[in-house]
Amino acid sequence: MYTSHGMEAIAVGYASALERDDVIAPFHRDMGAFLIRGFTPGEILAQYLGKRTGPSKGKDGNVHMGDLKRGMISFVSHLADNLPVATGIALAFKIRGERRVAFTGTGDGGTSRGDFHEAMNFAAVRKLPVVIFCNNNQYAYSTPQRLQMAIHDVADRAKAYGMPGEIVDGNDVAAVYVASNRAIARARAGEGPTFLEFKTMRMHGHSEHDPAKYVPHELLEEWKKKDPILKAEQLLIQLGYGDAAYFQEIGERVKKEVEAGVEFAEQSPLPEGPEVLEGVFAEEANRY
């Protein structure tokens, strides 16, 4: 299981800035995007338990879920594989003259892959309506950024492709929203792709089995203070949108929703063995 812990502001920020008919090819820590696109805790948990009621009906697990009707592309484990795919989604929008945008991204490690570079280049050459982000959480599994690349800011990569690259505080949901909004508007206006580097920190291991002892304790302590959810709450309180009691009430409501989701997922049926044979080939193309 790959958590978004410490990185929640990114998916929530960018997914909030998109229109409903825009398409997201998310990163594997972008649970917020799924929730915003209407995936319920029940179906998400059913997916994690391999139940038939999950979006992939048990064919795939954890965050590898998608739904074209809700504009969510299923994540592929080979990091950056979905970046070229997102450029093609944007290409379809451009060919058909639609004002829709594709939004996709990968981690700092993912920007080492050829598919990242091929997608950045193609998007820029054809001025495609796509926004590509990097959630720079400083570690790709155990490998620190300094062993991944010889540059300090991933955003520098954008210049080589002739597209703007912007550094954004990835722990500030408002900053993510504003930067995403700007990039989306640019894409929608036909001005081409933008690259956004969301600086952040992965507060858990790569996945939950990984205690991440390779991350210095002080670094985690430093970033703990920048927790994106606390930061968002403080901002909203400051702006007068709510008080502590209001956020406590939200917390309780979420807890109830998740508990109902757990119940739904646990009671959902597992697929039958022979269902393994279904769906290798499509009988008809998507109507989307």
Add this chain to the structure above:
Amino acid sequence: MTTETVQRQQEVTYLEAISQALDEEMTRDERVFLMGEDIGTYGGAFKITEGFLQKYGEWRVLDTPLAESGFVGAAIGAAMMGLRPVVEMQFADFISCAFDQITEVAAKNHYRWGAAVPMVIRAPFGGGVHGGPFHSECPEGWFFHSPGLKLVAPSTPYDAKGLLKAAIRDPNPVLYFEHKFLYRRIKAVLPSEDYIVPIGKADVKRAGNDISIITYGAMVHLALEAAQVLEKEGIDMEVVDLRTLIPLDKETIYGSVRKTSKAILLHEDNKTGGIGAEIAALLAEECFDCLDGPILRIAPPDTPVPFSTPLEEYFLPKVSDIVGAARKLAAY
């Protein structure tokens, strides 16, 4: 007779048949568009898409950067959004650069989450043209083992046109292996009306009673040539052209072998782990009780495709290889 009818009755090459299929499908369906290296202004390395850029414009005939993984990935995305991309590999050999996108993204997409990928990748493959190790390859074996892909490999202009149209209309990723050696060497008069050759149907190119030779691509013509030689010796060989590699037409394969009781598998891809190995295993499982001799394979050795003429001639299967194998089998 009108000028148009006269033109329609003219013979077209295998290459022209492919070009016609693309042109007609693009005219029929505005969702169909092309992507690849040098396919626009230059008309493609083999000139399959000559004139297409002028006719359909730069957003339906896209010259791409030199990045196979990138543009195959883009085709997958466009296909999911409802378009019908047809991607050209300049040479089938370069498909290895897009291996990950094809096998991990395209092939698994519908199975994993129900999103169809109606996409065609055209891959000019095969030897006999002195192309050497990077311009002669038969990479179909790699994809034969990846569930979720359809694989076709036509041997005639008729099949080339009909299978390409079927591939474009299919809701799945289809790898279309077109044989470079056949491009300008074979001709046929094609029907003037729209037609398809269904994916998943083999074709008996020559009926015979004594031995079945099961093959595809350029090797079909080699088999037909060998059948003529064998006919003079009183050996009646049936030539089964697979046309589609995935899904295999097992019914036609088994039907032929049950009739003749003897099978030779012929292909241009190297021997170990090739498509012939799989068909041999299927025949052993399903047709064992009707076999009157060993299942034989004719395929190149396990080496890269060499450049120099004597090396490539030694490498590729020959009529004499088929005749020799058939004589051996006929003795059983």
